[in-house]
Amino acid sequence: MKQHAITLLSLAIILAVLPAHGQNTPPAYADASRDIEERVEDALSRLTLEEKVALCHGQSMFSVRGVPRLGIPGLWMSDGPHGVRAEIRWDSFEHAGWTNDTCTAFPALTALAATFNPGMAYLYGKAIGEEARFREKDVLLGPGVNIYRTPLNGRNFEYTGEDPFLSSVMVVPYVRGVQENGVAACVKHFALNNQETNRSSIDTRVSDRTLREIYLPAFRAAVVEGGAWAIMGAYNRYAGEFCCHNERLLQQVLKDEWGFDGAVISDWGGTHDTREAAMKGLDIEMGTRLPFTAYYLADSLLAAALRGEIDERWIDDKARRVLRLIARTSMNPGRPWGNLATAAHEEVARRVAEESIVLLKNAGGILPLDLDRVKRVAVIGENATRVLTTGGGSSELKARREVSPLEGLRALLGERVEIVHATGYSSGAPDYGRVLPPPRDADSSRREAIALAATADVVLFFGGLNKNHRQDCEGADRLEYNLPFGQDRLIEELLAVNKRVVVVLLSGNAVAMPWLERAPAVVQAWYLGSEAGNAIASVLSGAVNPSGKLPFTFPARLEDNAAHAGGVAAYPGEGGTVTYLEGILVGYRWHDTRRVKPLFPFGHGLSYTTFAYGKVSTDKKTYARDEVIRATLSLRNTGKTGGAEVVQLYASLPSSRVPRAAKELKAFAKVMLEAGETRDVTLEIPASRLAYWDEETDAWTVEPGEYLLQAGSSSRDIRQRARVTIR
Ligand code: BGC
Secondary structure (H helix, E strand, C coil): CHHHHHHHHHHHHHHHHCCCCCCCCCCHHHCCCCCHHHHHHHHHHHCCHHHHHHCCEEEECCEECCEHHHCECCEEEEECCCCCCCCECCCCCCECCCCCCCECCCCCHHHHHHCCCHHHHHHHHHHHHHHHHHCCCCEEECCECCCCCCCCCCCHHHCCCCCHHHHHHHHHHHHHHHHCCCCEEEEEEECCCCCCCCCCCCEEECCHHHHHHHHCHHHHHHHHHCCCCEEEECCCEECCEEHHHCHHHHHHHHHHHCCCCCEEECCCCCCCCHHHHHHCCCCEECCCCCCHHHCCCCHHHHHHHHCCCCCHHHHHHHHHHHHHHHHHCCCCCCCCCCCCCCHHHHHHHHHHHHHHCEEEEEHHHCCCCCCCCCCEEEEECHHHCCCCCCCCCCCCCCECCCCCHHHHHHHHHCCCCEEEEECCCCCCCEECCEECCCCCCHHHHHHHHHHHHHCCCEEEEEEECCCCCCCCCCCCCCCCCCCCCCHHHHHHHHHHHCCCEEEEEECCCCCCCCCCCCCCEEEECCCCHHHHHHHHHHHHHCCCCCCCCCCCCEECCHHHCHHHHCCCCCCCCECCEEECCCCCCCCHHHHHHCCCCEEECCCCCECCCCEEECCCEECCCEECCCCEEEEEEEEEECCCCCEEEEEEEEEECCCCCCCCCCCEEEEEEEEEECCCCEEEEEEEEEHHHHCEEECCCCEEECCCEEEEEEEECCCCCEEEEEEEEEC
């Protein structure tokens, strides 16, 4: 009986301390089992005006506050786009000095583009997203898809080359891979940020057709196909308005036309006015000015709203978008945990690097190195040992490790050959915005390099650009098309003492090559990140057969490039305006249509094997505008070693009623074949992809007529042709 009473008593106590039924169910906004829009609307309905405004601007260099009162977490952001940047201080751009923030440095986006392999873009996106997630970042500030217009642009290395179709195909899997981690990709810089000179004020004049056909497609693909959750506005202006509050770009095209439901984030300091920013498409203002409350979308937005000058529905729209971004990322309990600087990520970095290296020239089969004959290798050049993941601006990285070319060569070949090294030239330390003087006397290091070269069986010269100010670096453009730091002279001098010089260029940009005829081999090896040296050594030794293709044209002379053919008005602009006089004829479109011979064409890249292209056949001869053209050809590896070829399919309409490019890339496939193997390759082109932007109707138009399809190994190495008719 006594026992029974005690049991009843404890039951009563338990019931008294337990909350009433239902009190444990989370509010709708925090209930992840509910539809995301329901959660967003519920959250929005509970916010004060002050809390909504707080969602529209940074609270620190790289974060947005969230709503602490309701337990709604904020957003933490990081650069992007080649790795997750070191932790930055709350209120300055200095490193926070953490010791747990070293990352995997992935190859720069030019390198990723050069793989012509969307599968690699997915692996890259997934891996970098995992690193961002582990570092507790919700928004990764990348990828960058501004079109390569001039080889002087200091930020080209952060982008995916000159072709809108290639960029579109590569950006979609990158975005998906990142976002599978519950981390938003913030695609940048929207739009027309194609030069660093006067980037924060220059007004870009470009025709609608050029905008639609060249500069917007990769952004559209990222949003419409990739489902990007965030977009970063650019610093520059377009049609007189700053891109961070540009009604046409942000409101009309991005949000209304493409149906973008994510958040537009300003570039850091790219916002210039409260009213404009409030009503012309910007959602989150980020920057560097202090205090953060003085931002255009902070206290002054609140004041304007309280005075009734800005309707609260504008602020609701922004808050809704930011809450949606939060629900997708920081308030998404289902997202994985991520991981950082793992062997698996370095493996991804290495695979991308190996597939990206472009063999530009290989006369007399000097590559791969014949290890039965090569006993002494002279490795010359500063880039053989230079750290290339630091510097460059906001894409700088604190890599867990970075294997230099010299280290990679020593690791792979060190036991079989003697490797000697001299820098030969010197550029000064990387320092964003400044160049420190070279540490050594230039003449003596040149002489040392030449002496070593004279005694070697082969010379591997590692040069190119670097991440210094006015090289491949944010904030300013290059000053010259030639190689800097006396490298042209040094290469000539090396060739004078040893004909067997392999020039390996590490850069994100094209350079002039006055020594090209005399140099037997040239390799374009980009900025390859953590695994750079291992990937380069594998390609030079033949352990890996190169399969990269150029994602942009190398003009012979700077004035041969379309932007430079137009004089200063077209680059870098005058009177605050830059006019894209070349219109749609960017990159190879210009070279091919105007018949200007490039040094190396878009899509070019050699292999240690050879491929034969069979005839192109199409599944039909005539197609309706909503049909898909299927073009098939047989590809045969005719050499002695396995390798991959990128089959490229270009289209044109010779009878078009509007000016069109002589060639436009419309499909490609990377195909791996063993020696002697043959395979049928089918490429698909939806007829809609043949459209041009009609300025009269403001719409994409597929012209009827007979189209020429050209299949080739580069934009200038066309192997087969076919014709199809669109009704
Ligand atoms: C760059 C952006 C970058 C941001 C944050 C800006 O200067 O243009 O690309 O994401 O800084 O570091």
